[in-house]
Each structure stands twice: as structure tokens, then as C-alpha cells.
Amino acid sequence: xxxxxxLPIGVFDSGVGGLTVVRALMERLPxxxxxxxxxxxxxxxxxKSVATIEHFTGxxxxxLLDQGVKMLIIACNTMAAVASQVVKDKAGAIPVLDVxxxxxxxxxxxxxxxxxxxxxxxTTINSNAYAxxxxxxxxxxxxxxxxxxxxxxxxxxxxxxxxVTRLTAQEYLKPVMAxxxxxLVLGCTHYPLIKPLLQxxxxxxxxLVDSAITVAEQAARTLTEMGIAxxxxxxxxxxxxxxxxxxxxxxxxxxxxGRSLGTVNKVxx
Amino acid sequence: xxxxxxLPIGVFDSGVGGLTVVRALMERLPxxxxxxxxxxxxxxxxxKSVATIEHFTGxxxxxLLDQGVKMLIIACNTMAAVASQVVKDKAGAIPVLDVxxxxxxxxxxxxxxxxxxxxxxxTTINSNAYAxxxxxxxxxxxxxxxxxxxxxxxxxxxxxxxxVTRLTAQEYLKPVMAxxxxxLVLGCTHYPLIKPLLQxxxxxxxxLVDSAITVAEQAARTLTEMGIAxxxxxxxxxxxxxxxxxxxxxxxxxxxxGRSLGTVNKVxx
Numbered sequence: 001x002x003x004x005x006x007l008p009i010g011v012f013d014s015g016v017g018g019l020t021v022v023r024a025l026m027e028r029l030p031x032x033x034x035x036x037x038x039x040x041x042x043x044x045x046x047x048k049s050v051a052t053i054e055h056f057t058g059x060x061x062x063x064l065l066d067q068g069v070k071m072l073i074i075a076c077n078t079m080a081a082v083a084s085q086v087v088k089d090k091a092g093a094i095p096v097l098d099v100x101x102x103x104x105x106x107x108x109x110x111x112x113x114x115x116x117x118x119x120x121x122x123t124t125i126n127s128n129a130y131a132x133x134x135x136x137x138x139x140x141x142x143x144x145x146x147x148x149x150x151x152x153x154x155x156x157x158x159x160x161x162x163x164v165t166r167l168t169a170q171e172y173l174k175p176v177m178a179x180x181x182x183x184l185v186l187g188c189t190h191y192p193l194i195k196p197l198l199q200x201x202x203x204x205x206x207x208l209v210d211s212a213i214t215v216a217e218q219a220a221r222t223l224t225e226m227g228i229a230x231x232x233x234x235x236x237x238x239x240x241x242x243x244x245x246x247x248x249x250x251x252x253x254x255x256x257x258g259r260s261l262g263t264v265n266k267v268x269x
Numbered sequence: 270x271x272x273x274x275x276l277p278i279g280v281f282d283s284g285v286g287g288l289t290v291v292r293a294l295m296e297r298l299p300x301x302x303x304x305x306x307x308x309x310x311x312x313x314x315x316x317k318s319v320a321t322i323e324h325f326t327g328x329x330x331x332x333l334l335d336q337g338v339k340m341l342i343i344a345c346n347t348m349a350a351v352a353s354q355v356v357k358d359k360a361g362a363i364p365v366l367d368v369x370x371x372x373x374x375x376x377x378x379x380x381x382x383x384x385x386x387x388x389x390x391x392t393t394i395n396s397n398a399y400a401x402x403x404x405x406x407x408x409x410x411x412x413x414x415x416x417x418x419x420x421x422x423x424x425x426x427x428x429x430x431x432x433v434t435r436l437t438a439q440e441y442l443k444p445v446m447a448x449x450x451x452x453l454v455l456g457c458t459h460y461p462l463i464k465p466l467l468q469x470x471x472x473x474x475x476x477l478v479d480s481a482i483t484v485a486e487q488a489a490r491t492l493t494e495m496g497i498a499x500x501x502x503x504x505x506x507x508x509x510x511x512x513x514x515x516x517x518x519x520x521x522x523x524x525x526x527g528r529s530l531g532t533v534n535k536v537x538x
Contacts, residue, residue: 041321042311047425052310052513055537122517150433153422156316164419164436171433244321248391268324 005230008033008239009219010069012060015043016249017152017189018075019256021099022238024216025073029223031230033237035067041243041269044152045078046121046188053123057083059269061090063241070228073215074098077120077187081129095222100124102218103185103211104133108141110207111183115142117176117206120187122147130187144179148172148188155190156252161197169194169201177202185209193255241265274499277302277508278488279338281329284312285518286421286458287344288525290368291507293485294342298492300499303507304336310512310538313421314347315390315457322392326352328538330359332510339497342484343367346389346456350398364491369393371487372454372480373402379476380452383410386445386475389456391416399456413448417441417457424459425521430466438463438470446471454478462524510534 009029011022015038022036037060039045045053057079064072072091074080079087080098088096107116118130124147131143151172154165176184184206186192192210199208223229230236242249245266253261278298280291284307291305306329308314314322326348333341341360343349348356349367357365376385387399393416400412420441423434445453453475455461461479468477492498499505511518514535522530 041317043316047312047515048310048513049515052515123515149426150419150422150428153419157418164433164440167433167436244317246316246318246321246392 004070004228006033006232007068007070008035008237009071009073010035010037010064010067011073011075012037012064013076013189014039014045014078016040016253016256019253020189020192020212021073021075021215023256023258024212025219028216028220031232031236032223033230035064035069035239036241037064038240038242040246040249044121045076046123046149046152048123050082053079054083054086057086058090061087063267065090065094070094071219071222072096073219075189075212075215077124077189077211081124081127095226097215097218097222099189099211099215100129100133100187102215103187103209104130104137105218106211106214107183107185107209108134108137110209111141113180113182114138114140115144115179115181117179117181117184118143118145118187119148119172119176119184119191120145121152122149124187130185142179144176144181146172146176151194152188152190155193158255160194165194165197166201169198173201181206183207183209186211238262239265241267243267243269273339273497275302275501276337276339277304277506278340278342279304279306279333279336280342280344281306281333282345282458283308283314283347285309285522285525288522289458289461289481290342290344290484292525292527293481294488297485297489300501300505301492302499302505304333304338305507305509306333307509307511309515309518313390314345315392315418315421317392319351322348323352323355327355327359330356332536334359334363339363340488340491341365342488344458344481344484346393346458346480350393350396364495366484366487366491368458368480368484369398369402369456371484372456372478373399373406374487375480375483376452376454376478377403377406377410379478380410382449382451383407384448384450385410385412386448386450386453387412387414387456388417388420388441388445388453388460389414390421391418393456399454411448413445413450415441415445420457420463421459424462427524429463434463434466435470438467442470450475452476452478455480507531508534510536512536512538
């Protein structure tokens with residue numbers, strides 16, 4: 001019988017943002033093998049229709065299942081918001097985790113005032129997925145959402161501590177802060193890179209929930225509960241596959257991952 | 270024998286930006302039928318590799334040739350920069366115009382100081398296509414280029430006259446302005462929407478070249494020279510096809526087109 005523990009965790013995103021989840025997994029679960037899929041030829045998903053996102057998500061899920069993964073992590077808020085059922089239907093008995101579920105749980109557990117802010121791409125916010133999930137966990141929380149379409153391009157431009165990013169954040173966050181939230185969910189895998197700037201803009205009393213970290217915690221618990229953690233002693237392998245290798249891909253990818261990317265495979269779809 | 274004049278002009282872009290070219294064509298050539306193709310499911314191209322852009326461009330060209338167009342206009346600087354040969358190879362005797370050729374010609378004709386600035390997406394700028402084309406027209410011009418990756422998302426956010434956009438423009442344009450250019454080519458079909466703000470940032474002495482307008486002028490000349498202008502008296506038809514109809518598509522599209530879009534067809538690729 002094959003040792004399920006040695007099988008990789010499949011992590012996927014529409015682009016490079018999900019590498020913040022890979023980074024958190026490497027730190028929390030240093031023995032696990034990981035295969036990452038980034039749909040860089042069709043990024044960003046946050047501005048596409050639900051039907052298109054479901055179609056693309058199904059393709060990626062099939063690809064990772066063919067790689068023999070033991071767990072799937074949807075490291076893209078947009079896909080988690082509108083297409084997680086597509087993944088679960090295909091995955092069968094393989095556990096499926098996602099950044100929205102993880103971020104919603106952490107926010108509800110941490111908020112004292114029961115007023116929670118969520119920021120993300122337009123599609124994530126319009127899907128209302130965070131608010132729905134948090135209300136299912138606690139009907140008494142009040143959720144205030146704000147789409148921040150410029151944050152992804154600002155992060156990819158590398159303006160992580162730039163006056164333009166600060167002004168943009170002030171404008172986007174003003175209506176959410178006016179609701180006296182005590183917790184703010186970073187509902188997009190790009191946002192952890194501007195966490196220091198966002199903390200500065202909202203002030204020290206607001207707790208920022210980084211769903212990359214919370215989904216890595218949830219992955220650790222699930223692997224232990226299911227008895228499928230990797231107990232091997234060999235160094236883990238990390239494998240990256242994308243649908244396009246654009247200009248500056250290596251630079252941007254390594255900014256998200258916090259280390260060298262090594263070899264990246266490309267598939268043509 | 271069929272009347273070639275009645276056949277539509279095919280205009281295409283990776284997204285909605287090319288609608289600024291359609292708008293210019295409607296004004297300059299009010300009798301012409303137009304079919305527009307926007308690859309909204311895979312936009313933006315400006316951050317993808319050359320191989321991927323060539324592949325996508327070929328697909329769109331085949332689609333429009335199947336519609337029986339009499340002329341093709343590449344209304345996307347990124348495709349014009351790296352994949353115009355793909356279009357010409359497929360088009361055969363059908364004339365192919367593009368925004369880079371048109372913008373380069375206009376800039377070289379208008380500049381007095383022979384120092385010309387070009388702004389565009391990273392792929393357009395890195396392709397060096399504008400500089401190559403301008404040097405072929407006049408080896409003595411000096412071309413200074415600057416990639417402005419945040420302008421497209423800023424335009425799509427609708428921040429056309431916003432402090433953030435102004436600060437971003439000041440930062441991007443500073444090195445180009447330091448070269449004493451007298452002409453600045455807007456090398457992306459999104460940029461005409463922030464033309465007033467850009468004019469303000471560079472000052473009244475710099476001439477801005479809007480390639481949507483210049484390509485419409487070139488289309489008018491070519492149709493006349495080839496004797497294939499539409500001399501019919503019926504109202505022209507405008508037909509829009511996209512690969513995805515995302516949130517806010519209608520709003521954003523109409524901002525570019527300057528009028529109602531009417532029915533939009535969607536194809537699934």
C-alpha cells in the first residue's frame with residue numbers, strides 16, 4: 001500500500017499570489033512535499049465572470065489530481081469565493097482547504113467587537129463569500145467589505161511602501177474603518193506583502209488576519225487528524241507549474257515566496 | 270461580385286481598451302461597419318510572454334477572418350508590438366493596420382526637437398517596437414520609453430482625475446520629461462482616458478499622440494487608396510464579441526466607447 005504521507009499537497013492560484021500560502025506551508029510544515037500551480041496565462045481571475053472562473057478552476061483541479069496530491073488548497077480568494085464546490089466535487093475523499101474558510105474562522109475567533117472588515121478583489125467581495133461564511137459561524141458578527149482592485153497591481157509593481165499605495169489604502173479603507181471594526185481580513189493572497197503599510201494605515205489596535213498563515217495552520221491540523229502527515233526524513237520537494245512565464249516572473253515570484261523559486265515548469269493550455 | 274466596401278472592419282484588443290479605437294473610427298468613418306473582438310477572459314496581455322501573446326493573437330485573427338472582414342486593425346499595443354507578423358501572415362491581401370505603426374508615424378511627423386517619449390505596458394515598452402519603428406522612419410530621433418503598469422488598473426478603477434493617478438503619473442513621467450521630449454506617445458489604448466490629467470502633468474508644451482485617433486486617420490486613407498470604403502447609405506452595424514463578460518463590463522466598456530454598447534456576444538474558448 002502506498003504511503004499517502006509522502007504524496008504532495010497541491011496548492012493553486014490564478015497567478016503568483018498563492019506563493020504566500022506556499023511560503024506559510026513551508027514554515028509551518030517543513031517536511032511536506034508541495035506542488036504549486038499558477039494560471040499565469042489567464043491571471044487575474046478577480047475581474048472575470050463566475051462561469052469562466054468555474055471553468056478554469058475545474059481544469060486546474062483535474063491537473064493537480066493527476067499529480068496524485070493528498071490535499072488541495074485553494075490559495076486564491078477569487079476561486080475560493082465562487083468555485084470551491086467545483087473543486088470539492090472533483091476531489092472526492094481528498095480534503096479541500098481554502099483561504100476564505102481559514103480566514104473567516106480566524107476572524108470570527110479573534111474579533112472582540114464582532115465588527116469585522118474584509119478587503120479583496122471585486123469578484124471576491126461581490127461574491128459575499130466571507131460574510132456568508134462568517135455569518136454561518138456566528139450570526140451576530142457584522143461584516144463590512146471593501147473591494148480594492150488597485151492593491152494587486154501596486155504589489156506587483158513592488159510599491160510595497162510607497163506614498164501612492166498609502167494614499168490608495170487610505171481611500172479604500174476609510175469606509176470600513178468608519179464602522180469601528182477591530183479585525184480586518186486580508187482577503188487576497190497579494191495583500192500580506194503590504195501588511196506593514198496596511199497596519200500603519202489602520203493603526204495598531206486593528207488585528208489583521210493573514211489567510212496564508214491561517215490556512216497553513218488548518219492544513220497542519222487536518223493532516224494530523226487524518227493521519228496523512230509526512231513523517232519521512234528526506235528533504236521535501238517543491239514543484240512549480242505555470243501556464244505562462246512572463247517578464248519579471250522570477251523576481252515577482254520570489255518576492256511572494258521569500259526565497260529562490262528554482263525550476264519552474266510551463267504547460268500550454 | 271460582392272461589394273467589398275460593405276464588409277466590416279475588424280478591430281481587436283486583449284480587452285476593452287481597443288474600444289477607444291472603435292470610437293475614433295465611428296467618428297472618422299461614420300459609414301463603416303465594424304466588428305470588435307475583445308479577449309476579456311485572458312486580459313491583460315501586457316504581462317504575458319511573447320509566445321503566449323502570439324498564440325492568442327493567431328486565434329483572434331482566424332476568428333475575424335472567418336467573419337469576412339475587409340481590413341484588420343490591431344487595437345492593442347502589446348499585440349502590435351510582438352505579434353503583428355502573425356496577423357499579417359494570416360491576413361494575406363487584407364490590409365493590416367496597427368496602433369504602433371500609426372502612433373510612430375504621427376510622432377515622427379510632429380516632433381520638432383526630435384526627442385520623443387513613449388509610455389505603455391511593460392511588454393510594449395520592453396519589445397522596443399515604438400523605438401524601432403520610429404528609427405526606421407527617421408534615424409535621428411531619440412526615443413525615451415517608460416513602462417507604466419499601474420495606468421491600466423487606474424483607468425479601469427475610474428480614477429481618471431484622482432490624486433493617486435496624478436502622483437503615479439508624476440513618478441512614471443519624471444525620467445522621460447528630464448530628456449526634454451516635445452512629443453509623448455500614449456502607447457496603450459487605455460491612456461486616452463487620462464489624457465487631460467497627463468497633459469496637466471507634462472505641461473502644455475508637450476504634444477500627446479493618441480494612437481486611437483491616428484490609426485483611424487490611417488484607416489480612412491487606406492480604404493480610399495484601395496477603393497474599398499463603404500459608400501452605402503444605410504446605418505452601419507457595430508458588433509462586439511468578447512471571451513468573457515465580467516462584472517462592470519458594460520460600465521467600463523461604455524466609458525471607453527463614449528456611448529452605449531448594445532448587445533455583446535460571448536464566445537467560449
